[in-house]
Amino acid sequence: MSVTVSGGGTLAQVLRDGVHSDTRSAVIVxxxxxxxxxxxxxxxxxxxxDEIYEQPMQRVIAALxxxxxxxxxxxxVVVPTTGMSGGACYAPQAALAESARILVKSAARQWGASGxxxxxxxxEPHWFSIDSNIxxxxxxxxxxxxxxxxxxxxxxxxxxxxxxxxxxQTIVCDGGLWM
Amino acid sequence: MNARRLENRVxxxxxxxxxxxxxxxxxxxxxxxxxxxxARRAETGEPVVESIRALGGRAICVVTDVSVSESVDAxxxxxxxxxxxxxxxxxxxxxxxxxxxxxxxxxxxxxxxxSRTGVWASLFCARAAMPHLVQSSARAxxxxxxxxxxxxxxxxxxxxxxxxxxxxxxxxxRAIAKSLAREWGEFGITVNCIGPVASSPAxxxxxxxxxxxQQAIEARTPLGRVGDITDDIGSVALFLAxxxxxxxxxQTIICDGGSxxxx
Numbered sequence: 001m002s003v004t005v006s007g008g009g010t011l012a013q014v015l016r017d018g019v020h021s022d023t024r025s026a027v028i029v030x031x032x033x034x035x036x037x038x039x040x041x042x043x044x045x046x047x048x049x050d051e052i053y054e055q056p057m058q059r060v061i062a063a064l065x066x067x068x069x070x071x072x073x074x075x076x077v078v079v080p081t082t083g084m085s086g087g088a089c090y091a092p093q094a095a096l097a098e099s100a101r102i103l104v105k106s107a108a109r110q111w112g113a114s115g116x117x118x119x120x121x122x123x124e125p126h127w128f129s130i131d132s133n134i135x136x137x138x139x140x141x142x143x144x145x146x147x148x149x150x151x152x153x154x155x156x157x158x159x160x161x162x163x164x165x166x167x168x169q170t171i172v173c174d175g176g177l178w179m
Numbered sequence: 180m181n182a183r184r185l186e187n188r189v190x191x192x193x194x195x196x197x198x199x200x201x202x203x204x205x206x207x208x209x210x211x212x213x214x215x216x217x218a219r220r221a222e223t224g225e226p227v228v229e230s231i232r233a234l235g236g237r238a239i240c241v242v243t244d245v246s247v248s249e250s251v252d253a254x255x256x257x258x259x260x261x262x263x264x265x266x267x268x269x270x271x272x273x274x275x276x277x278x279x280x281x282x283x284x285x286x287x288x289x290x291x292x293x294s295r296t297g298v299w300a301s302l303f304c305a306r307a308a309m310p311h312l313v314q315s316s317a318r319a320x321x322x323x324x325x326x327x328x329x330x331x332x333x334x335x336x337x338x339x340x341x342x343x344x345x346x347x348x349x350x351x352x353r354a355i356a357k358s359l360a361r362e363w364g365e366f367g368i369t370v371n372c373i374g375p376v377a378s379s380p381a382x383x384x385x386x387x388x389x390x391x392x393q394q395a396i397e398a399r400t401p402l403g404r405v406g407d408i409t410d411d412i413g414s415v416a417l418f419l420a421x422x423x424x425x426x427x428x429x430q431t432i433i434c435d436g437g438s439x440x441x442x
Contacts, residue, residue, distance in 0.1 A: 041306050041362070046248055049299055057294070057347070058286055068282040083350075086357020086429060091305075095298055098354035099347035105338025106346045110281050136361045168338065 003159055004072075006063050007031055011078065011127045011151075018152035021159035025074040026067035030100045031056040032080060034130030037089040044092070052092040053099075060100045064107055068116070074159045075118045077104050078151065080125040081178045084170075087125070087135030097122075101170055108168030117167040119158050123151050124174045144176025183211035185421060188315075188323075189262045191215040191254060193245050193304065194272030196223025198379035199330060199408050203269055206413025207420060208236030212267065215258045217243040219272070245272045245300035246292070248307075255307040264318075265311035267420045270304040271330040273297055273348075276381075281343040290344050297348035301329050301355050305370075309363070316367035323422040325368035329356050331431060333374045333439040349374075353431050360429030369428040371419050376435035377406040402436035 005016045007029030015027055036052050038044045060077065067075045082090055083097025101120045108118040125132060132138065151173045157163055158171070172178050190207050194200035196218030204214045208231045216231075216238055218224030224240035231238040239261065243254040258265050275293035284290065305327055312325025334342070335349025353372050360370040376382075376396070382405065386393040397403055406412050415434045418424050433439050 041302070041309055041359070044302060044306055046299075049302055053298060053351070054294060058290070061281075061284065061286070061290065061344070065282050065284070083354045086354055086359075086361055088358060088361035091302065091355050091358035091362070094354035094358045095302075095351035098350040099298070102335060102338055102350035103343065103347040106340065106343030107281055107338075109338055109340035110343055 025159035186211035190267035200271035202408025246295035266315040268308035293348040372431040400436040
């Protein structure tokens with residue numbers, strides 16, 4: 001069995017190095033670039049929307065279809081929590097994250113009868129270079145856990161046979177910041 | 180509620196030629212709002228305008244294709260030119276949503292129109308309206324002020340088995356609302372979403388084709404019916420447009436008779 005990790009950046013590499021599974025699995029790291037923050041909506045161009053939202057979203061759709069075509073039993077989509085919290089100066093990125101997260105639910109509903117599970121893991125925004133000093137805080141209360149957080153364990157579990165009854169869910173893996 | 184309490188406000192409602200947008204336009208007009216019925220076709224927009232005027236309201240139709248940024252810009256410019264202000268922007272227009280299998284979905288056939296009219300258009304409407312909403316808030320001097328309202332769907336929260344790509348387009352609108360709520364709070368502009376289930380033409384057509392669908396929806400809905408576009412959905416939009424909601428921002432109100440309780 002194998003795990004295929006799609007997407008670029010540090011997070012995708014961490015998952016490529018760390019996630020192993022006893023099932024055929026696909027891990028899709030959304031291609032969300034927090035370095036392209038837009039300081040004011042007045043500066044947002046059609047080209048920005050295409051680059052920041054549209055093209056990455058089409059890649060998420062294509063990656064899900066590829067996972068289905070290659071008979072993956074477990075599919076995990078990794079997004080930042082910014083889609084759930086919103087982020088000032090990050091509207092297109094937040095839209096992308098939330099679109100991908102909710103598409104997971106649609107896919108889970110359609111493909112569940114085939115035994116395919118589709119879930120999301122929401123991680124801290126810094127994994128996607130989103131600056132919380134700009135976006136605003138993810139939550140009111142401070143992070144619960146003080147240790148560094150890695151999503152490898154959660155993603156590994158969702159890719160495993162043990163998670164066969166879990167689908168359409170979002171597991172937030174951020175040390176207890178978003179609750 | 181006080182009658183015609185939004186007497187001096189000006190609103191644009193996209194997709195107001197029918198369905199939920201029409202209901203919102205009518206309800207706002209009942210409270211004295213001057214309404215710009217932004218419709219893709221004058222054939223649908225003008226009758227709504229005439230019916231609003233017949234009841235003593237003020238409305239005009241501006242033909243608008245929300246999927247084209249220049250068209251949205253022109254609608255806003257026309258509104259401000261004619262009425263001198265814009266206080267409330269409601270983006271309701273949406274096109275697409277045919278059933279499909281996700282694994283076979285084609286971008287051009289199943290996604291692009293929903294992305295353009297849902298996601299892109301939300302950003303177009305926000306961008307074009309923003310300077311005028313800022314002015315509205317400045318005029319309001321701490322009470323009322325600029326309002327952006329995006330019409331999403333319960334499917335944008337819970338996903339959809341029948342139209343899987345509909346849900347992400349609607350989900351994006353909630354994230355945009357939260358983001359802009361954060362960004363525009365300093366100007367006193369509120370940004371919220373409504374997730375309706377209402378007797379729109381699309382839903383009524385579906386009921387005609389499949390009466391069991393209507394029974395199923397009504398059976399799963401605690402209030403036992405689908406919403407009325409004016410009295411139920413329009414009234415929630417009115418609340419979000421009014422001074423009563425001055426401290427509400429970044430939120431989604433699911434207005435479906437209690438069918439979806441997952442927030």
